[in-house]
Amino acid sequence: MNQEFKQKYLDKYYKAKQKGVKFFPDIIYKDMIVSFGLFLLLLGLATFVGVANEPKADPSDSSYIPRPEWYFLFLFQMLKYFPGNLEWIGTTVIPGVAVLLLFLLPFVDRNPYRHWSKRKVAISVMSVVVAGIVGLTMLAAVTTPPQTEAAPLATSLSEQIALGQDTYSIQCVECHGADGEGGEIIGVEGLEGVVLKPINDQDVMYTFTDETLYNVVNFGQPAQGMPPFGKAYGGELGPGEIEALVAFMRYTWDDRAELPPEAEQRAAPPALAENEVPSYEVHIAPLVKRYCISCHRPGKKNNNYLMQSYAEVMTSGDHAPNVVAGDLGSNLIRMLHREEIEAGGPMPPTRALKPELIAIFERWVLGGAPETAEQAAQLAAPALPPPAETLQVSPVITITLTAPVTSPLPVTATLTVTVTP
Amino acid sequence: MSTAQKVYTWLDERLGLTGIYNVVLDRKVPKVNWWFTLGSASLFLFVMQGVTGIFLTVYYVPSPDHAYDSIQYIMNGVSFGWLIRGIHHWGATLMVVVVSIHMLRTFYLAAYKYPREVTWLTGVVLFLATLSMGFTGYLLPWNQRAYWATTVGTEIPGTAPLIGPLVTRVLRGGADLSAVTLARFFSVHIWFLPAIIAATIGIHIYLVIRLGISSIPDKDD
Secondary structure (H helix, E strand, O other): OOOHHHHHHHHHHHHHHHOOOEEEHHHHHHHHHHHHHHHHHHHHHHHHOOOOOOEEEEOOOOOOOOOOOOOHHHHHHHHHOHHHHHHHHHHHHHHHHHHHHHHHHHOOOOOOOHHOOOHHHHHHHHHHHHHHHHHHHHHHHHOOOOOOOOOOOOOOHHHHHHHHHEEEHHOOHHHHHHOOOOEOOOOOOOOOEEOOOOOHHHHOOOOOOOHHHHHHHOOOHHHHHHOOHHHOOOOOOOOOHHHHHHHHHHHHHOOOOOOOOHHHHHHOOOOOOOOOOOOOOHHHHHHHHOOOOOOOOOOOOOOOOOOOOOHHHHOOOOOOOOOOOOOOOOHHHHOOOOEEEEOEEEOOOOOOOOOOHHHHHHHHHHOOOOOHHHHHHHHHOOOOOOOOOOOOOOOOOOOOOOOOOOOOOOOOOOOOOOOOO | OOOHHHHHHHHHHHHHHHHHHHHHOOOOEEOOOOOHHHHHHHHHHHHHHHHHHHHHHHHHHOOOOOOOHHHHHHHHHHOOOOHHHHHHHHHHHHHHHHHHHHHHHHHOOOOOOOOOOHHHHHHHHHHHHHHHHHHHHHHHHOEEHHHHHHHHHHHHHOOOOOHHHHHHHHHHOOOOOOOOHHHHHHHHHHHOOOOOOHHHHHHHHHHHHHHHHOOOOOOOO
């Protein structure tokens, strides 16, 4: 830009300033409106969107799909187009040149004109770059696969304890018992007959710090037969889950720690009123989860009786059905009463359930083994009072077969009775 | 003369308040539009990030053993901790957006040309420092997202020929992401970059006041 151009610009700018406004208040007030708007926006985002809770960093979990902050996504996406030997072009050359150009822009762009109609090249180049960045960002957002099942997250202490209880029920109960009482291991491959010391007493709780407990769960004690549970050593648990497990053990078994009331409430068996019929979802599932599921899930020795859902509880297993609505002679009930039957031995193997818990199972089976609380309420509801004009129908229908049925296939008969007053 | 006036005169004689008022506030500027508010908006967001960031350091612990838990505590235990962290988190996003648009406005209206070349240079420094703040701040919560994004992010310069592996080692403070990485990202995030940004903002604003806000070009420009 030559002297003449510079002088012309300065003169014109001087005139524009004279025709212009005062910085205070004209400009400042606009600035403050925009900043205040941004402030409100920030408050809104912080309050109503918040910050997503993420699991703790786990250097051993390489299955995690890394994704950068959104404003680096375009770089991330661009690198995909420079595979193998060309990678350094995408990682260093292009960003390096871009930054350099950005710095040198006032010296590279020697065009003295300022109106867009006289800087078509510069405007076009920048517009293409901006469109490219926006496009790459959107492409990255669309094509990045979603994170595979995020580990459960606990935010408060009582949530952490609840998560720890669930983890304990699944991973630990089969050997250490539902309350950490230990005893002889029954029905666990490779550890049959091993007798475990309790882990819920003062010997353990007063001498093991949280860190020790964490390490024992994470690494296991392979020489003594305890397998590792941490993902880093081939187990199933991430750091957050092990921490929750340790919190559960500490707050439940250490008599110096005080279990938060909220957690205590969660740990208690669900309330059951005098005339209420228990339902699977409210009463049975929590008990099954706590006392049974450690073995009655896939991959364990359990005669194929899985107990992870209502359907499985009712129908799965080599000796199915193990639960028959209305029948206290069901396998499940007999085994809870520690009978040795064809379907198997006493359950849970090492220690009987408390009588009041067995009673819940019995009331559930007797009441018709309903799945949902709604169905249970219907079963419990007293029969409706008969209508004024009562229709007497004898409910006994006897079907006598005059000839023996011979068929290789099961015979099914359906009888539909319609009563019209 | 009232007491207030006396105090003001006394201070003005020593601090030159009237001079500052005349130079900074009472200056004439060309008529501009709303796009010209984004510079001060960027400054506002920087101050917000600074204030919320300072509050966060009260409870945040930059070690792999405690970083995650300290943030859980900020979110659940500290009164209004969630609000402070929420503002800091979203402020980062907003700042990148606002600074970028401010820069594009400067480009499209040719405001980087004579006599404002140095203002542009300091602006580029501020833009890159803002992105670096985003990159270093992303690791601090020490969650899965942070850990793995930074693992990949620090690998990227490692692909450069010759000096690449060295750059990665320097960024991480070792072969892998570790306590050292967290410590240096923390330090860069709360000391190095804010110091650079604050100083550069000073130069940037001095230049804006000295040279005046650029005018919107017309057809003859």
